[in-house]
Amino acid sequence: MAMASTLHSDRQPDKLRSLGIVALNGMFDEMDAVGVMRQAVAEILPGDVAIVSSFGADSVVLLHIAAQVDPSLPIYFLETGKHFPETLAYVEQLKKQLGLINVTAIHPAPHDLARFDPDGDLWETDPDSCCHIRKTEPLEPITEQFGGWVTGRKRFQTKERGVLPHFELTSDDRIKINPLAYFNDADVAAYKAEHDLPEHPLYSHGYKSIGCAPCTSVVAEGEDPRAGRWRGLNKKECGIHYDFSGAIASPMNAADKYSLFKDGTFVADPFRVWDETMVAGEARYAHVPLPVFLENREAFLANPHPLGLLVSPGDRVEDAEADLGRFVSIAIKFPAFTDGRGYSTARLLTERYQYANELRAVGDILQDQIPLMRRCGINAFVITHKPTREALIENRLPEVNIFYQPVGTSEVPVGTRPYLRRAS
Amino acid sequence: MYRYDEFDAAFVRARTGQFANQVERRLKGEISEEQFRPLRLMNGLYLQLHAYMLRIAVPYGTLRSQQMRKLAHVARTHDRGYGHFTTRQNIQFNWPRLKDVPVILSELASVEMHAIQTSGNCIRNVTTDQFAGAAHDEIIDPRPVGEIIRQWSSLHPEFSYLPRKFKIALNGAPHDRAAIRFHDIGLQATTNGDGDIGWEVWVGGGLGRTPMVAKLINSFVPHEHLLAYLESIVRVYNRYGRRDNKFKARIKILVHEEGLETIKGQVEAEFAEMRGGQLTLPQEELDRISAYFAPPAFSALPDTPVDIAREDILDPVYARWLRHNLNRHVQPGYTSLTISLKPVGGSPGDATAEQMEAVADLAERYSFDELRVTHEQNLVLPHVAIRDLRAVYDGLVAVKLAEGNAGLITDIICCPGMDFCSLATARSIPIAQAISQKFAAPERQKDIGDLKIKISGCINACGHHHVGHIGVLGVEKKGEELYQITLGGDATENASVGKILGPGFDADGVPGAIETLVETYLARRENAQENFIAAYRRLGEAPFKEALYGNG
Ligand code: SF4
Numbered sequence: 001m002a003m004a005s006t007l008h009s010d011r012q013p014d015k016l017r018s019l020g021i022v023a024l025n026g027m028f029d030e031m032d033a034v035g036v037m038r039q040a041v042a043e044i045l046p047g048d049v050a051i052v053s054s055f056g057a058d059s060v061v062l063l064h065i066a067a068q069v070d071p072s073l074p075i076y077f078l079e080t081g082k083h084f085p086e087t088l089a090y091v092e093q094l095k096k097q098l099g100l101i102n103v104t105a106i107h108p109a110p111h112d113l114a115r116f117d118p119d120g121d122l123w124e125t126d127p128d129s130c131c132h133i134r135k136t137e138p139l140e141p142i143t144e145q146f147g148g149w150v151t152g153r154k155r156f157q158t159k160e161r162g163v164l165p166h167f168e169l170t171s172d173d174r175i176k177i178n179p180l181a182y183f184n185d186a187d188v189a190a191y192k193a194e195h196d197l198p199e200h201p202l203y204s205h206g207y208k209s210i211g212c213a214p215c216t217s218v219v220a221e222g223e224d225p226r227a228g229r230w231r232g233l234n235k236k237e238c239g240i241h242y243d244f245s246g247a248i249a250s251p252m253n254a255a256d257k258y259s260l261f262k263d264g265t266f267v268a269d270p271f272r273v274w275d276e277t278m279v280a281g282e283a284r285y286a287h288v289p290l291p292v293f294l295e296n297r298e299a300f301l302a303n304p305h306p307l308g309l310l311v312s313p314g315d316r317v318e319d320a321e322a323d324l325g326r327f328v329s330i331a332i333k334f335p336a337f338t339d340g341r342g343y344s345t346a347r348l349l350t351e352r353y354q355y356a357n358e359l360r361a362v363g364d365i366l367q368d369q370i371p372l373m374r375r376c377g378i379n380a381f382v383i384t385h386k387p388t389r390e391a392l393i394e395n396r397l398p399e400v401n402i403f404y405q406p407v408g409t410s411e412v413p414v415g416t417r418p419y420l421r422r423a424s
Numbered sequence: 425m426y427r428y429d430e431f432d433a434a435f436v437r438a439r440t441g442q443f444a445n446q447v448e449r450r451l452k453g454e455i456s457e458e459q460f461r462p463l464r465l466m467n468g469l470y471l472q473l474h475a476y477m478l479r480i481a482v483p484y485g486t487l488r489s490q491q492m493r494k495l496a497h498v499a500r501t502h503d504r505g506y507g508h509f510t511t512r513q514n515i516q517f518n519w520p521r522l523k524d525v526p527v528i529l530s531e532l533a534s535v536e537m538h539a540i541q542t543s544g545n546c547i548r549n550v551t552t553d554q555f556a557g558a559a560h561d562e563i564i565d566p567r568p569v570g571e572i573i574r575q576w577s578s579l580h581p582e583f584s585y586l587p588r589k590f591k592i593a594l595n596g597a598p599h600d601r602a603a604i605r606f607h608d609i610g611l612q613a614t615t616n617g618d619g620d621i622g623w624e625v626w627v628g629g630g631l632g633r634t635p636m637v638a639k640l641i642n643s644f645v646p647h648e649h650l651l652a653y654l655e656s657i658v659r660v661y662n663r664y665g666r667r668d669n670k671f672k673a674r675i676k677i678l679v680h681e682e683g684l685e686t687i688k689g690q691v692e693a694e695f696a697e698m699r700g701g702q703l704t705l706p707q708e709e710l711d712r713i714s715a716y717f718a719p720p721a722f723s724a725l726p727d728t729p730v731d732i733a734r735e736d737i738l739d740p741v742y743a744r745w746l747r748h749n750l751n752r753h754v755q756p757g758y759t760s761l762t763i764s765l766k767p768v769g770g771s772p773g774d775a776t777a778e779q780m781e782a783v784a785d786l787a788e789r790y791s792f793d794e795l796r797v798t799h800e801q802n803l804v805l806p807h808v809a810i811r812d813l814r815a816v817y818d819g820l821v822a823v824k825l826a827e828g829n830a831g832l833i834t835d836i837i838c839c840p841g842m843d844f845c846s847l848a849t850a851r852s853i854p855i856a857q858a859i860s861q862k863f864a865a866p867e868r869q870k871d872i873g874d875l876k877i878k879i880s881g882c883i884n885a886c887g888h889h890h891v892g893h894i895g896v897l898g899v900e901k902k903g904e905e906l907y908q909i910t911l912g913g914d915a916t917e918n919a920s921v922g923k924i925l926g927p928g929f930d931a932d933g934v935p936g937a938i939e940t941l942v943e944t945y946l947a948r949r950e951n952a953q954e955n956f957i958a959a960y961r962r963l964g965e966a967p968f969k970e971a972l973y974g975n976g
């Protein structure tokens with residue numbers, strides 16, 4: 001097939017490969033999951049594709065598709081030594097039932113365990129290092145052997161994956177194949193029902209996303225399935241990204257528990273998100289959505305407790321102009337970092353209405369936006385994104401700190417040109 | 425020309441460093457492609473079909489020869505030996521490697537250039553008339569105000585995440601050579617009753633899938649209040665522009681859906697708050713910036729006309745170049761000349777490193793070190809003494825840049841299309857090449873006269889097909905490339921959007937269809953002075969439609 005030879009051409013592999021990827025995604029955009037998998041295994045990278053599976057709650061669909069296309073496709077199971085016995089049983093059950101004949105368990109290196117986790121409780125104090133020796137390290141020699149990896153990732157699972165394509169080129173020039181990219185929850189359920197696939201034994205006990213035993217907990221009804229992973233720890237994403245997740249992040253310390261960054265450090269946040277059960281006259285330490293405030297203005301103004309205001313894009317701060325002084329904190333919502341309405345809101349609040357209390361940004365915030373937000377008057381940030389947190393703590397934001405336009409209330413003129421400013 | 429002072433230099437250095445950091449984080453995988461995307465876009469870096477594409481700003485289209493030489497250097501070192509001049513008066517390199525981009529940017533910074541805001545949902549590079557500061561008909565040189573707008577909009581913290589890109593163009597002469605009515609904001613220099621010079625402000629123009637002619641929102645804004653007025657418009661747009669649909673996010677849709685009066689009310693309310701505030705432009709600052717753009721030290725030369733008739737006999741090819749590529753200069757004895765980047769059969773807008781260097785040498789020697797990039801993808805030497813024309817011409821011949829076709833049918837604007845652009849639905853460069861080959865004969869081109877053909881490879885309309893006298897839009901229909909032809913577009917002060925006459929043509933059919941239109945024009949025009957667009961306006965679409973499709 002033409003595409004296969006394009007991808008394997010020696011000349012300028014990177015360009016041709018990325019060109020190929022664009023074309024592949026175009027060609028297979030509409031193709032179903034089995035079709036994508038078959039193309040990948042039979043045509044695009046014959047003999048050069050493998051799967052890493054956690055044999056967790058949502059692994060079975062991908063494995064079933066793999067079995068249909070090629071029961072001898074290499075499948076690797078990360079036997080971290082920390083799995084539920086039910087998971088290990090499930091591995092055997094699926095091997096038999098789906099007819100998978102090439103499943104290999106990979107184990108952590110004994111000397112690493114002896115050295116770093118002799119008592120088997122490293123996960124408690126430093127889950128990232130635990131994941132490192134039990135997952136990342138053992139996997140490395142395996143990944144090098146294959147040019148392509150099939151993953152079970154789905155677009156809907158996290159926001160960042162909203163654009164997940166069927167084929168991706170990794171930074172080390174491998175191809176990741178995501179046959180389930182377009183699947184949502186309902187598709188997964190429908191597929192399982194259609195093929196009568198066995199559930200993970202713990203699924204019915206409330207475990208919706210299953211990893212190692214110590215790091216998995218039950219998910220409440222309606223909660224994000226992944227909420228059960230590393231519950232209570234500030235750990236969510238996985239550097240490895242096969243069909244499970246597990247992030248490579250540094251050990252937890254006290255500040256990591258807090259997500260409000262203010263006056264140069266992460267601090268405990270007295271505020272809570274407004275919810276429907278709160279009462280206008282009694283609520284305290286909550287950010288009241290602007291429309292809710294306007295509707296019950298009298299009651300809120302009579303409320304003696306500290307309150308905040310939540311301004312979402314589309315809200316007009318003008319409407320609360322007279323009452324801004326009532327709030328000890330105003331939160332400006334940035335639902336997506338590309339939505340810049342909050343910058344205008346912030347300038348109106350601080351420059352035009354001289355609001356001077358805490359002004360925080362909440363939502364999707366990256367380090368690149370923070371300097372701009374500060375210039376517009378925002379002085380506190382709710383941040384969970386790890387690299388952004390680190391950049392904030394270490395005070396190394398990618399910043400241009402001289403400015404061409406007068407903005408805000410605290411910037412200092414530079415030289416004699418009328419508009420030039422620098423941070424104060 | 426504007427020269428950086430320490431502040432400007434420090435700013436660009438800091439911005440380059442910031443972007444180097446962002447690239448590094450991307451290469452390390454600390455940020456995802458989705459997170460990197462708006463950051464790289466704000467620095468002119470696109471992901472194209474084959475590789476990254478880096479777009480470099482040429483503010484208001486003005487370059488020094490040193491800067492052009494640096495572009496040649498980048499083309500040679502980091503690209504495949506050429507660059508592509510765009511309809512936004514920028515230059516694009518189609519093959520840089522991500523890891524090289526910070527190096528390229530710091531090279532550019534060393535000659536006071538950058539890629540800031542050449543893409544992304546922010547205020548883009550300001551564009552203007554390519555003959556600014558040289559044209560005989562100018563009310564004011566628009567570049568000082570262009571420079572002030574460039575500075576004001578650079579990394580503006582409030583306007584870095586607008587609903588969509590935002591383009592501002594300025595024009596200083598009554599004749600609009602900057603297509604200001606097809607920009608988000610168009611500024612037209614004008615004089616008020618007291619004889620003061622200020623700006624008409626046009627808002628909500630644009631091309632793309634919903635072409636619209638801008639509407640006049642204010643008929644006179646004095647220099648001193650211009651930035652406050654602009655900030656008012658952009659704030660209203662930032663707050664109320666649609667964000668739910670990328671294709672409806674430009675300000676033209678906001679103006680269209682809400683109505684000019686509503687938007688005007690909001691802008692005026694904002695402006696009432698801002699007017700007289702910190703964005704007021706002091707006259708001394710305008711004077712200070714204007715001094716950079718003072719006319720060069722022209723010699724007092726006699727006002728000798730160019731004797732084209734004589735050259736018609738001696739050297740017809742040279743005569744043709746003189747006839748079509750000169751633009752009248754304000755200074756007696758001088759002219760502005762257009763260097764066509766549209767050789768018959770070539771890729772419109774492309775120039776090799778050698779050509780850039782040769783042009784830089786000519787600019788240094790014969791045009792007070794100045795060069796311009798036009799939105800029609802050509803270059804201009806703005807200030808050439810008429811007595812030097814032959815020498816300049818010979819220099820251009822040596823590097824194959826002496827095509828005498830400016831403004832003619834083969835001076836085609838054309839986007840990169842399927843050959844480079846990942847959004848394309850059809851090829852465009854090969855179509856331009858086929859058309860220019862069809863009309864290659866110089867006599868025929870001269871006979872046809874002024875005729876602007878503009879070609880886009882998809883509905884995004886980067887080739888400005890809506891404002892071509894003849895526009896060509898490539899679309900995809902049932903897996904085949906199909907080309908729609910529009911007639912009657914005009915980007916000048918007589919702004920109009922071209923109309924589709926009927927079904928499209930396949931690639932092979934396009935040159936023939938255009939020939940039919942041209943033949944119809946030649947047969948029906950009143951005389952050789954009535955150019956294509958004038959004849960179309962007089963005749964209406966009927967005869968053209970009939971010629972193309974019959975009257976059935
Ligand atoms: S998931 Fe938990 S137990 Fe398993 S490797 Fe990671 S930290 Fe260790």
Ligand code: SF4
Nearest residue numbers: 839845848881882886
């Ligand atoms: S018009 Fe379309 S094909 Fe042409 S450059 Fe623009 S986006 Fe690409």
